[in-house]
Each structure stands twice: as structure tokens, then as C-alpha cells.
Amino acid sequence: MILTLPLIISCQGEQSTLNTAGSEAEDIAHLIVVTAAAGAIVWVCVVGLMLFAAARRGEPMAEQSAGLVIAWGGVVLPASLLFILLAYVLFSMPATRPWFEKSRADVEIEITGEQYWWRVRYLDERGNVLFENANEIRLPAGRKVRLLLRAHDVIHSFWLPSLAGKMDMIPGRTNILWLEPERVGIYRGPCTEFCGTSHTRMSMQALVLEPQAFASWVEEVSSARKSPADARAHGQEAFLQHGCGACHAIDGTAARGRLGPNLTRLFERDRIGAGASANDPSGRMAFVRNAGAIKPGALMPAFPEINESDLRAISDYLGAAR
Amino acid sequence: MRLLPRELETLWTLFTAPVVWALHFLVCYLTVAIHCAKVDPGASLAAIRFMLAVATVLALATIVLSATLAWRQWGFGTQEPPHEEPTREDRRLFQGFATLLLSALSFVSVLFVALPLAAIERCAS
Numbered sequence: 001m002i003l004t005l006p007l008i009i010s011c012q013g014e015q016s017t018l019n020t021a022g023s024e025a026e027d028i029a030h031l032i033v034v035t036a037a038a039g040a041i042v043w044v045c046v047v048g049l050m051l052f053a054a055a056r057r058g059e060p061m062a063e064q065s066a067g068l069v070i071a072w073g074g075v076v077l078p079a080s081l082l083f084i085l086l087a088y089v090l091f092s093m094p095a096t097r098p099w100f101e102k103s104r105a106d107v108e109i110e111i112t113g114e115q116y117w118w119r120v121r122y123l124d125e126r127g128n129v130l131f132e133n134a135n136e137i138r139l140p141a142g143r144k145v146r147l148l149l150r151a152h153d154v155i156h157s158f159w160l161p162s163l164a165g166k167m168d169m170i171p172g173r174t175n176i177l178w179l180e181p182e183r184v185g186i187y188r189g190p191c192t193e194f195c196g197t198s199h200t201r202m203s204m205q206a207l208v209l210e211p212q213a214f215a216s217w218v219e220e221v222s223s224a225r226k227s228p229a230d231a232r233a234h235g236q237e238a239f240l241q242h243g244c245g246a247c248h249a250i251d252g253t254a255a256r257g258r259l260g261p262n263l264t265r266l267f268e269r270d271r272i273g274a275g276a277s278a279n280d281p282s283g284r285m286a287f288v289r290n291a292g293a294i295k296p297g298a299l300m301p302a303f304p305e306i307n308e309s310d311l312r313a314i315s316d317y318l319g320a321a322r
Numbered sequence: 323m324r325l326l327p328r329e330l331e332t333l334w335t336l337f338t339a340p341v342v343w344a345l346h347f348l349v350c351y352l353t354v355a356i357h358c359a360k361v362d363p364g365a366s367l368a369a370i371r372f373m374l375a376v377a378t379v380l381a382l383a384t385i386v387l388s389a390t391l392a393w394r395q396w397g398f399g400t401q402e403p404p405h406e407e408p409t410r411e412d413r414r415l416f417q418g419f420a421t422l423l424l425s426a427l428s429f430v431s432v433l434f435v436a437l438p439l440a441a442i443e444r445c446a447s
């Protein structure tokens with residue numbers, strides 16, 4: 001019972017290799033099962049041999065048959081088993097790490113690892129940026145997605161265990177990862193290459209939507225921006241006045257900063273700061289007041305000088321749908 | 323003149339098979355890496371795969387040759403290890419036996435190195 005616990009608890013959740021929601025992840029899960037089973041068989045055989053030897057109580061074996069046991073059990077069997085496993089792994093590679101012509105992509109998204117967040121840009125067929133978002137990616141179910149993985153500063157690593165295998169994001173390189181989500185849902189992906197003090201607070205959320213819902217979301221985001229309702233004009237003013245626009249962009253406003261995450265669609269993120277805090281008024285206010293207290297080393301300065309009412313107005317402004 | 327010397331008393335023959343294994347490894351990986359990076363990213367690897375298959379056969383043949391010589395040096399399996407006496411004869415047998423084992427290891431290793439050739443069709447850019 002206790003032995004099976006690790007299996008049971010790791011089989012569920014939004015961040016599990018064994019709880020698959022995409023075709024690549026499924027093949028990787030098969031790979032895990034097959035290699036684990038082969039390992040288990042080898043383990044049983046080795047332990048069996050040990051028990052067999054112990055049961056003989058030091059009775060010597062004939063030299064001839066001992067030599068045969070060593071040659072077959074110690075050389076031929078392990079070598080051929082490894083050969084078969086290696087062949088299986090290699091031949092499953094087209095499925096676990098697929099590669100297609102660029103033109104086969106239904107959706108193309110460029111994701112850049114930054115300390116300590118993800119820049120997400122949706123591209124059109126010609127590779128031009130349709131719009132930019134951060135820390136959350138939306139994908140259509142049953143479509144081929146081509147991800148262009150880059151890094152801005154240091155090496156990060158991209159991994160959505162429920163959807164596909166892991167791939168590094170390396171400065172100066174573009175790594176291509178294909179994936180095909182199959183099940184609608186919400187999945188989590190942590191940064192899996194140590195990238196600095198807040199590495200453990202760098203994760204993203206992937207929302208797999210019905211293709212229809214995805215298309216209308218893209219349509220909605222890329223169509224003309226509405227200016228915020230009057231009630232929140234004060235928030236926008238305070239946002240610009242405190243210099244947030246130097247690092248953050250909010251599409252359709254004077255805020256065009258490129259250093260930090262695009263905040264246009266912050267309102268629909270589940271969490272802020274790449275998973276660091278809840279996306280509610282107190283979470284947002286605490287983050288803006290002193291991001292470094294929540295994410296050590298975060299490249300956003302603290303703002304002790306903003307008064308409480310401005311802070312609240314900014315938080316409401318960012319949290320409101322537009 | 324014989325093609326193969328009757329007796330080769332040098333330590334170097336011990337390393338023949340592992341050296342072939344190392345060279346084969348380098349040839350396989352460097353050829354594909356350079357071809358995919360410099361010559362034609364995204365290209366089909368058909369010609370390269372054929373070339374490397376030939377290299378693999380050559381490597382395996384060399385290793386088998388080394389094993390055959392070692393088998394001879396070891397007295398065609400008539401002698402029993404361990405050859406641990408401080409005699410010239412035992413040194414010769416020990417080296418033959420060790421060479422034979424290293425050849426077997428190298429043979430399997432070359433096969434393992436070559437296996438991806440069967441699965442990988444093209445450079446992925």
C-alpha cells in the first residue's frame with residue numbers, strides 16, 4: 001500500500017507527466033511505463049538470482065554451468081535488453097519529440113524566458129507579432145502548435161508536463177517545440193532550469209480551449225482596444241504617473257514599456273508574478289508595493305511612495321477587464 | 323610476407339577495439355552535426371545515413387578482426403583464466419583474453435552508437 005502511494009499521488013493534477021492531455025505527453029507516458037516495467041522485470045530477476053544463490057547455501061556450481069550463467073545472464077541478456085529498450089526509445093522519438101514542416105503549424109507562439117517570467121507573443125502566418133501577453137498561454141485543442149522558445153537573459157527551461165516534453169530556452173537560440181493538446185483544461189508549467197533567486201516562483205499556466213473559443217479569444221484580443229471605463233481613468237492616470245509605463249505595456253494606452261510583462265490582459269490571469277501571488281486586490285497591491293518581497297531578485301523596483309488610494313486605483317485598473 | 327603477423331607482442335593491440343569504437347562515435351556524431359548545422363539544416367540524411375552505415379560495418383569488421391587476433395593470442399579458448407603467474411606466457415594469454423573482452427564490449431557499443439541512424443531521418447531545425 002505504502003509502496004504505491006507515490007504512484008497514486010503523482011498521477012493527478014495540472015502538472016503531471018502521467019496525467020496527459022496532449023499526444024506528445026501521451027507517448028512520453030508510454031515510454032515511462034515501458035522502461036519502468038522493463039526495469040522492474042530486471043529487478044525481479046536480479047533479486048530472484050540473489051535468493052537462488054542464498055538458497056544454495058554455498059553449494060558450488062559446476063564450473064561449466066557457472067560460466068554459462070555468467071555469459072548469458074551477465075552479458076548477452078543485459079546487452080540485448082538494453083539494445084531493445086534503446087531501439088524502442090529511438091523509434092518512439094518521432095512521437096515524443098515531433099518535427100514537422102513549419103507550414104503545418106496551426107498556431108505559432110513565441111515564448112521568451114525572462115528573469116523571472118514568460119513573455120508570450122502570438123504570431124501570424126508570416127511570423128509577425130499579433131499581440132503580446134505574459135505568464136499564460138492559450139492553446140486550441142486538437143491543433144498543431146509550434147512554439148518558438150527563446151531566452152532573454154539566462155537559460156530557462158520550458159515544461160508543460162501534461163502536454164509535451166521539456167525543452168531548454170537558451171539565450172541566442174530559438175528552440176522549436178511542437179505540441180498538440182487534446183484535452184480542454186488548465187495545466188501548469190514550472191521553469192525547470194535554475195535561473196536565479198526567484199526561479200521557483202516562475203511558472204506559467206496553459207489554458208487549452210476548444211478551437212472555436214480559442215479563435216474568438218484571439219479575435220477579441222487582436223481587435224481594437226477599448227479605452228477603460230471612466231471609473232477607472234484615475235487608475236490609468238496613476239499607473240502612468242508613477243512610471244509603470246516605462247517597463248510595462250498596456251495596449252491602446254501610452255504605456256509601452258518592454259522590460260516587464262505586458263499587463264493588458266492581467267485581469268484574466270489566474271495568478272500574478274508568474275504564479276507568485278493571487279490575482280486579487282490584496283495580492284496585486286502587495287506585489288506592486290514591493291515585488292522583491294514576494295519574488296526575491298525580481299527586476300521590478302519597490303514603490304513605497306505610492307499612496308494607498310493610488311495603489312488601490314492601479315490595482316483595480318489592472319484587475320478590470322478591458 | 324604474411325598479411326597478419328604471426329605474433330604481435332605489444333600492449334597497443336589491447337586498445338584497437340576501443341579506439342575503433344571512439345573513432346566511429348566521433349565520425350557519426352560529427353558528420354551529422356556538421357552536416358545539419360553548416361551544410362543543409364532540415365536536409366534529408368539519406369546519403370549520410372548510408373555513409374555512416376558503411377562506416378559502421380567497417381568498424382564492426384575491424385573489431386571482429388581484433389577479436390580474432392585476440393582469440394588466437396589467448397590460445398583459441400584452450401586456456402583458463404586467470405593468467406596471473408609472472409611469466410611471459412601468462413602475460414601473453416592475459417593480454418589476449420583482455421583484448422577479446424574489450425572487443426566484445428566495443429562491438430556492442432558500436433551497435434548502440436549506430437542505432438539512432440536507423441531512426442533519425444533528417445535534421446530538425
Ligand SMILES: [Cu+2]
Binds near residue numbers: 114157192194
Ligand atoms: Cu526561469
